[in-house]
Amino acid sequence: MTTDHTLFRNLVEPTEDGGRERVIHAVDVHKVYRTGTQETHALRGATLEIFRGEYLSIMGPSGSGKSTLFNMIGALSKPTSGKVYIDQVDIAELDPNELAWLRCRKVGYVFQTYDLIQVMTCLENVTLPMAFAGIEPEPAREKGIEILQLLGLGERLLHKPAELSGGQQQRVAIARALANSPEVLLADEPTANLDQRTGQEMIDLFHELKRRLGVTIVAATHDLKMLMRSDRILWIEDGRIVRDARPSDVDFSAAEFH
């Protein structure tokens, strides 16, 4: 894969999308993990912009720094150097308390393994981030029910995650991510653990959410169907963004997709 330098310029100074508002802006982000004497460079100067209301897919092989990048734009960890702005706030400047505030309200995270809290009902899982945000139990409950109904889980409010199918669990995880009306919904391989049909439903759901709630969706994925329906695709390799393209400009018959 070759690096397209014109596209890189686009990342820093958007021309075509100049009128749009940036929700996430990462500038020359480096992340180094130290284990003993070993240094691992997970990110080596990643730069990217994510605009409000877009549906972005991020592609990258295992070990490319994709997880680390996700952690950065989800305010889950700070960069070693470089800037990460979430809704125009530099997360490197925030103390743990403020980071918690940001994570709680600005970002909705859908983990690959869903990571629902097994001892809680679906509704309690969804109201938990609202509790963290300081919302009173009653309004939180009402909003939780509303979100779960929106995601077609109105009948499963009081079920435990273990009683649900994989697709339903993921919907609960999405509902939980949407609980505090975040700017960005981050989804880590949302279709990886789902069968074809459920995966397709999940893609439709993301589009529905984007349309109805105006939420920005960022998904790490290798799923061709998902890539093809996104607004934009970023490629990450060796800790850098190496390509940025619209699906219409991408040859999906290329070997990298199969």
Next chain:
Amino acid sequence: MSTMTEPTRNAIPAQPKLPLGVAVAIVRQGIRIRLGRSLVTLLGVTLGIAFLMTTLTAQVLRRGVADEEALREVANRRYAVLLSETGPLLGKNLSLVASGPLDDGERRLLARLSDERVRELRLRPGTVLSGEVVSPRAVQKTLDDWTRGSTAVLVLGNAPMPAATELLGGASKQVVASSRAASVAPTDGLTVVGLNRPPSAEEQALARHEAERERFRTAWIVAVSLLVTVIGIANSMLMSVTERFRDIGTMRCLGALSGFVRTLFLVEAAFMGVAGGVLGAVGGMLFALGTYLLPYGGTLLLAAVGQGAGALVLMLFGSVVAGVVLSLLAALYPAAAAARMVPADALRSTV
């Protein structure tokens, strides 16, 4: 609008601190759902505290029954001294003259003798056995024959020592046992046994040595029980915390403050500490009471409990407090470790 110069920092308010009630509700729910697991943790705390409480209660009870122990010791010694002169008393006759109040040691000796199935306890006229010592083998005799054919004559209480001829009762020799042996003039044929023989220097040294060893043993048992308690509780709490690292990470990703995570675990530890402490303290005390009930009987035990009531109540409270404090201490490290966890560590999935 897209801005070319990013503001370095917007006004980001701090995440609100949640009221304790939220943590309590989450913990209560967690305990209810993971009931089996919670019970195992609870059992760890309960057993630790019960062990501690059993040891402590035993100390109090032992003090309470110490007088009784001493009495038994005296009675045993008197009995042994008597037997050393008479040989086994099974089926033999004994004579008794007594008046005035008997001391505890004398009463014990009589009770012991009737247990030994002496054939007859022949009473000198005027000797009336008071209510405490009712021997079914007691037989009232006349002045002429009350010592005849007896293996030994007991002179108890403040009864005056009968004349030598009366004691011999026609025989050529007789064993006379009295708590006031010194007042008997040595006469041919009379073997006088002093029931009040003070313990010899050797016996006293042995007793001191035994008491010393007992103190050491007690200190050792209390120390070990404390250690067992601490380790048991620490282990239970560590287990229950580590198995939930994943949930903690998830909560942190959802915006939970590290302080809240710490609170969660400390609240749970306090729950376990209170419940385990109460169960363990009460259970441990009952167990100790049970083990003392058998050899000492209810009346004596009640007296011992009454005597040490203050100490026991203090120990009950102390054990509950110990349960809570130890649980909290044991949870402190894992709770802090959980709170320190970087939220990103929850994302173990490899993308």
